[in-house]
Amino acid sequence: MAVTTAPATFADQIGFDEKLKAARAASRVLATLPSERKDAALRAIADRIVEDSARIIEANALDLEAARDNGLSTGLQDRLRLDEARLSALAAAVIDITALVDPVGESIRGRTLPNGLKINQVRVPFGVVGAIYEARPNVTIDIASLALKSGNAVILRGGSAAENSNRVLVESIQAALVSAGVPAEAVQTIDEFGREGARRLMQARGYVDVLIPRGSAELINTVVAESKVPVIETGAGVVHIFIDETADADLAAEVVHNAKVQRVSVCNALETLLIHRGAADRVLGPVLDALRASGVTMHADSATRLLYADSVDATEDDWRAEYYSLDLAVKIVDSLDEALEHIQTYSTHHTESILTQDFTNAERFLAEVDSAVVMVNASTRFTDGGEFGFGAEVGISTQKLHARGPMGLQELTSTKWLVRGTGQTRG
Amino acid sequence: MAVTTAPATFADQIGFDEKLKAARAASRVLATLPSERKDAALRAIADRIVEDSARIIEANALDLEAARDNGLSTGLQDRLRLDEARLSALAAAVIDITALVDPVGESIRGRTLPNGLKINQVRVPFGVVGAIYEARPNVTIDIASLALKSGNAVILRGGSAAENSNRVLVESIQAALVSAGVPAEAVQTIDEFGREGARRLMQARGYVDVLIPRGSAELINTVVAESKVPVIETGAGVVHIFIDETADADLAAEVVHNAKVQRVSVCNALETLLIHRGAADRVLGPVLDALRASGVTMHADSATRLLYADSVDATEDDWRAEYYSLDLAVKIVDSLDEALEHIQTYSTHHTESILTQDFTNAERFLAEVDSAVVMVNASTRFTDGGEFGFGAEVGISTQKLHARGPMGLQELTSTKWLVRGTGQTRG
Numbered sequence: 060m061a062v063t064t065a066p067a068t069f070a071d072q073i074g075f076d077e078k079l080k081a082a083r084a085a086s087r088v089l090a091t092l093p094s095e096r097k098d099a100a101l102r103a104i105a106d107r108i109v110e111d112s113a114r115i116i117e118a119n120a121l122d123l124e125a126a127r128d129n130g131l132s133t134g135l136q137d138r139l140r141l142d143e144a145r146l147s148a149l150a151a152a153v154i155d156i157t158a159l160v161d162p163v164g165e166s167i168r169g170r171t172l173p174n175g176l177k178i179n180q181v182r183v184p185f186g187v188v189g190a191i192y193e194a195r196p197n198v199t200i201d202i203a204s205l206a207l208k209s210g211n212a213v214i215l216r217g218g219s220a221a222e223n224s225n226r227v228l229v230e231s232i233q234a235a236l237v238s239a240g241v242p243a244e245a246v247q248t249i250d251e252f253g254r255e256g257a258r259r260l261m262q263a264r265g266y267v268d269v270l271i272p273r274g275s276a277e278l279i280n281t282v283v284a285e286s287k288v289p290v291i292e293t294g295a296g297v298v299h300i301f302i303d304e305t306a307d308a309d310l311a312a313e314v315v316h317n318a319k320v321q322r323v324s325v326c327n328a329l330e331t332l333l334i335h336r337g338a339a340d341r342v343l344g345p346v347l348d349a350l351r352a353s354g355v356t357m358h359a360d361s362a363t364r365l366l367y368a369d370s371v372d373a374t375e376d377d378w379r380a381e382y383y384s385l386d387l388a389v390k391i392v393d394s395l396d397e398a399l400e401h402i403q404t405y406s407t408h409h410t411e412s413i414l415t416q417d418f419t420n421a422e423r424f425l426a427e428v429d430s431a432v433v434m435v436n437a438s439t440r441f442t443d444g445g446e447f448g449f450g451a452e453v454g455i456s457t458q459k460l461h462a463r464g465p466m467g468l469q470e471l472t473s474t475k476w477l478v479r480g481t482g483q484t485r486g
Numbered sequence: 487m488a489v490t491t492a493p494a495t496f497a498d499q500i501g502f503d504e505k506l507k508a509a510r511a512a513s514r515v516l517a518t519l520p521s522e523r524k525d526a527a528l529r530a531i532a533d534r535i536v537e538d539s540a541r542i543i544e545a546n547a548l549d550l551e552a553a554r555d556n557g558l559s560t561g562l563q564d565r566l567r568l569d570e571a572r573l574s575a576l577a578a579a580v581i582d583i584t585a586l587v588d589p590v591g592e593s594i595r596g597r598t599l600p601n602g603l604k605i606n607q608v609r610v611p612f613g614v615v616g617a618i619y620e621a622r623p624n625v626t627i628d629i630a631s632l633a634l635k636s637g638n639a640v641i642l643r644g645g646s647a648a649e650n651s652n653r654v655l656v657e658s659i660q661a662a663l664v665s666a667g668v669p670a671e672a673v674q675t676i677d678e679f680g681r682e683g684a685r686r687l688m689q690a691r692g693y694v695d696v697l698i699p700r701g702s703a704e705l706i707n708t709v710v711a712e713s714k715v716p717v718i719e720t721g722a723g724v725v726h727i728f729i730d731e732t733a734d735a736d737l738a739a740e741v742v743h744n745a746k747v748q749r750v751s752v753c754n755a756l757e758t759l760l761i762h763r764g765a766a767d768r769v770l771g772p773v774l775d776a777l778r779a780s781g782v783t784m785h786a787d788s789a790t791r792l793l794y795a796d797s798v799d800a801t802e803d804d805w806r807a808e809y810y811s812l813d814l815a816v817k818i819v820d821s822l823d824e825a826l827e828h829i830q831t832y833s834t835h836h837t838e839s840i841l842t843q844d845f846t847n848a849e850r851f852l853a854e855v856d857s858a859v860v861m862v863n864a865s866t867r868f869t870d871g872g873e874f875g876f877g878a879e880v881g882i883s884t885q886k887l888h889a890r891g892p893m894g895l896q897e898l899t900s901t902k903w904l905v906r907g908t909g910q911t912r913g
Contacts, residue, residue: 087830091853170875176864178874185886186856264710268886283691287711289887310909317911403514412905425904426518429613437603437907446912447605447903448597459612459695459900460716461888473886476874477852478839480864482737484744485873 075252075259078214079187079266081244086186086212088242094161097208100239101157104204105150107235111227112146118227119196126220131194134324138195139221149197152451153204159450162469163210177479182472184210185268189260191282193274194220199228202271203246205453207236209471214267215248216257218274222250261286268473273454276381291462291470293454296326296409297381298439301398301424302346303415304337310436311338311414312345317438318412320353324383326455327410327442331378331388333398339366339391347389355385362391378405395420399427406430409457410442431457431464502679502686505641506614506693508671513613513639515669521588524635527666528584531631532577534662538654539573545654546623553647558621561751565622566648576624579878580631586877589896590637604906609899611637612695616687618709620701621647626655629698630673632880634663636898641694642675643684645701649677688713695900700881703808718889718897720881723753723836724808725866728825728851729773730842731764737863738765738841739772744865745839747780751810753882754837754869758805758815760825766793766818774816782812789818805832822847826854833857836884837869858884858891 089097108115119141126136162182169179188211190202199217206213217225225248233243249256260267264287272282276295283292300318302311318329334343339362347357347367357363357370358377364370370389377388378401392398402411412434413424421435432442442465444452449467456462462470516524535542546568553563589609596606615638617629626644633640644652652675660670676683687694691714699709703722710719727745729738745756761770766789774784774794784790784797785804791797797816804815805828819825829838839861840851848862859869869892871879876894883889889897 087854087856090856172873172875176868180891183856284714289716289885291887307909313911314909321912421906425906427514429514429517429610430902432903432905434905435907436909437905438911440912441599441603441905441907441910442903446599448599458716460718463901464607464903474890475857476859476869476891478859478861478864478868479848479852480862480868482734482741482863483868484740484865485748485867 075249075256078244078247078249079263082187082212082214082247083266085242085244086184089207089210089212089245090163090184090186092210092241096240097161097210098157100207100236100241101153101204103235103239104200104232105153107231108146108150108153108200108228111231112143115146115224115227115231116141116143118223121223122221129220131220135194135220139224141196141224145197149200153200156204156208156451159208159468161208162472167474174483175481176483179477179479180474181477182469183475185471185473187212187214187267188471189214189216189263189267189270189288191216191257191260191270191272191274191278193218193278195274196221196224196228198273199225199248200232202453203229203232205451205468205471207241207245209468211471212245213247214260215246215250216260217248217250219250219253225250258285261288264288271454291454291456291466292458293456293466294326295381295407295457296328297330297379297405297407298327298409299331299333299402299406299411300329300439301392301395301402301411301413302332302334302338302342303395303413303417303420304335305416305420306338306342306414307416308342308345311342312349314412314414314436314438315346316349316353318440319350319355319387320385321438321440323385325440326381327439328383329387329439330380330382331390331405333390333392333401335395335398336362336391336393339363343367350387353385355387357387357389359389360391363389381407395423399424402428407457409455410434410439412437412439431455502676502683505671505674505676506690509614509639509641509674510693512669512671513611516634516637516639516672517590517611517613519637519668523667524588524637525584527634527663527668528580528631530662530666531627531659532580534658534665535573535577535580535627535655538658539570542573542651542654542658543568543570545650548650549648553621558647562621562647566651568623568651572624576627580627583631583635583878586635586895588635589899594901601910602908603910606904606906607901608904609896610902612898612900614639614641614694615898616641616643616690616694616697616715618643618684618687618697618699618701618705620645620705622701623648623651623655625700626652626675627659628878629880630656630659632878632895632898634668634672636895638898639672640674641687642673642677643687644675644677646677646680652677685712688715691715698881718881718883718893719885720883720893721753721836722808722834722884723755724757724806724832724834725754725836726758726760726829726833726838727756727866728819728822728829728838728840729759729761729765729769730822730840730844730847731762732843732847733765733769733841734843735769735772738769739776741839741841741863741865742773743776743780745867746777746782746814747812748865748867750812752867753808754866755810756814756866757807757809758817758832760817760819760828762822762825763789763818763820766790770794777814780812782814784814784816786816787818790816808834822850826851829855834884836882837861837866839864839866858882
């Protein structure tokens with residue numbers, strides 16, 4: 060068992076193992092807790108976050124101070140910051156989760172076999188969910204609430220940059236759980252065990268049922284490569300739009316602008332624009348005009364640069380770039396086939412969209428692009444649990460096992476088969 | 487990329503990488519192949535297996551000879567053996583798969599969003615499936631056929647003991663595929679690369695979408711621990727039956743006998759019998775009589791041995807044993823709670839069954855036992871894709887991610903979201 064082979068340097072081994080075991084024990088209580096009890100606990104968490112806001116903001120100030128001292132970017136500092144308004148919004152989001160349908164117990168398939176056995180596949184919680192994320196204390200509340208609603212215990216590793224904030228947040232959540240008669244160990248942090256704790260969480264097969272990394276591509280890649288616990292890979296998006304020969308120019312200008320500019324730092328934002336050579340003269344002008352007006356820098360292939368010299372030369376790196384900024388790779392292609400080939404080569408299989416009026420090409424793109432979400436005539440920014448109507452989002456899975464695309468509560472569950480008989484034996 | 491960092495000793499590196507790339511290319515063709523084309527290819531495979539039976543049996547004889555020389559158990563030798571009758575049965579099983587519903591393209595969920603976007607979640611093939619198994623050439627035909635029907639390319643690692651059989655079988659399958667206009671590379675073996683090939687298959691993220699190990703607990707554990715490709719864990723079953731205080735004695739004798747004796751070498755066979763102290767006098771006698779009559783050796787706790795002295799003393803190892811033989815661990819417990827605790831501690835989360843007439847206890851057992859299949863008053867031998875009506879079985883998943891319990895064609899698919907719009911942008 061991985062957790063019994065700790066290196067001697069891991070001083071807090073017993074504390075760590077005890078937390079995992081306590082999570083498993085709590086998960087058994089959560090698994091059969093009725094929705095109304097879980098919703099009461101969620102309301103208690105929302106109340107407590109507001110009541111404890113002064114303490115939480117005080118702890119958060121320590122993290123912000125350290126972030127400034129460590130030269131964290133202003134963007135990351137902003138993600139780290141908690142204030143009254145943000146805590147109220149987080150509390151309101153927790154209340155929203157009470158309104159969602161509890162996925163646990165849903166019957167998915169069932170029938171009576173010829174021999175009279177009644178078989179029924181139902182949704183059950185995973186058990187213990189591990190979450191590894193970075194410097195975003197809002198994720199602590201978010202994941203804890205979604206795990207609770209779906210009947211899972213959760214072990215949180217939020218990273219050293221938000222350690223003070225997360226410690227106080229987990230204390231508040233645990234106090235709320237206890238007040239609602241739910242075991243405090245349903246939500247635990249292992250931040251105090253540092254990187255070694257994260258490493259051991261990834262080894263904890265049998266204690267942790269699934270691990271969800273949220274954050275940078277580097278974080279996700281590390282977890283995917285090192286974890287022995289099953290991982291749901293989320294995130295990285297080298298997102299493409301292909302403007303086909305028949306695309307409407309106004310629609311293309313609006314959709315491309317929205318996909319690139321509306322919010323640049325998210326995984327469903329556009330990173331590479333492909334355009335059919337036959338549409339370059341008619342459509343590319345209006346598209347690039349709109350982007351330029353918002354300050355987008357184009358990294359373009361030579362064919363595009365012949366038409367629009369105010370772009371930067373694209374290199375191989377640009378086709379692989381997840382810019383998260385006002386930069387866009389642009390390439391002219393000769394055909395739908397060349398676009399499909401480019402996407403096959405460079406996509407991270409998150410979201411791709413074709414803009415076209417050609418039915419056959421639209422259907423080919425939908426069928427042949429191997430991504431979690433494939434669109435026709437729509438902004439890639441719609442790949443989102445909220446937009447899809449899930450009410451809350453755990454993340455966007457870019458893998459093919461278990462969940463693919465936006466993950467809601469349902470994706471935080473497993474299934475089991477219930478079989479009811481009257482003494483049947485197999486012949 | 488793992489596949490580019492081969493040790494110098496891996497002589498056939500280029501051949502290996504080329505096979506993976508060819509599988510990916512074939513998977514793109516398979517993904518959009520209509521059912522009738524896939525079914526035609528399956529019929530061609532069935533025909534070809536029968537036509538080529540002399541060649542296949544000749545190659546199989548080489549493996550059988552090596553197995554005898556290497557002192558393989560008679561049980562394993564029997565699993566390795568192919569003859570006319572077995573090949574005909576395998577061909578018939580391939581034909582049976584043509585009758586199953588193609589899971590690809592099934593619409594799972596869909597709606598029109600308030601902004602008019604039409605979203606639709608559909609089943610798609612994984613892409614490339616890897617299978618690692620041991621000395622069972624029937625699995626070669628089985629997995630290849632199921633992968634083909636579900637639109638997946640497959641890379642097979644069947645183990646050195648069946649290398650000659652598998653090579654000829656894959657040649658026959660490939661010839662059949664080509665005759666049906668399907669790329670030969672849809673089904674490939676990497677047996678020629680030996681253990682290093684298996685190791686590299688487990689590292690081939692991006693080339694292989696999911697890996698399915700089938701065979702001994704040791705094989706499965708190795709793949710689960712070492713693979714960087716997502717794995718679906720199948721198999722190992724320390725399967726329990728709990729005879730509750732109110733169980734019917736005749737029913738218990740029949741069900742326990744069936745679960746233990748009907749076929750001992752399978753993962754859904756009974757390994758540990760728990761019985762409520764209050765039923766020991768009334769029920770345990772008939773149950774053990776029936777088992778004894780079939781030559782079952784009881785490994786019993788001291789309480790059971792007081793009543794039935796012809797049993798062997800159980801040790802801690804017996805509670806963890808997957809005997810695969812006419813042996814059974816037996817323990818008297820004081821309560822349903824003690825039974826649940828024992829199962830929680832020792833179960834491999836495959837299948838457990840309670841025999842009871844008490845409604846509340848039945849429902850508690852169904853709710854609280856954390857296994858892929860949980861039964862009331864039924865033999866554990868029913869955990870089986872064929873029995874569940876799936877028509878064919880890939881294996882029995884004992885993990886919680888993606889698939890749990892018997893896996894049919896549906897479990898060999900992923901999903902993707904299709905989004906059709908008219909130029910929607912996000913506000």
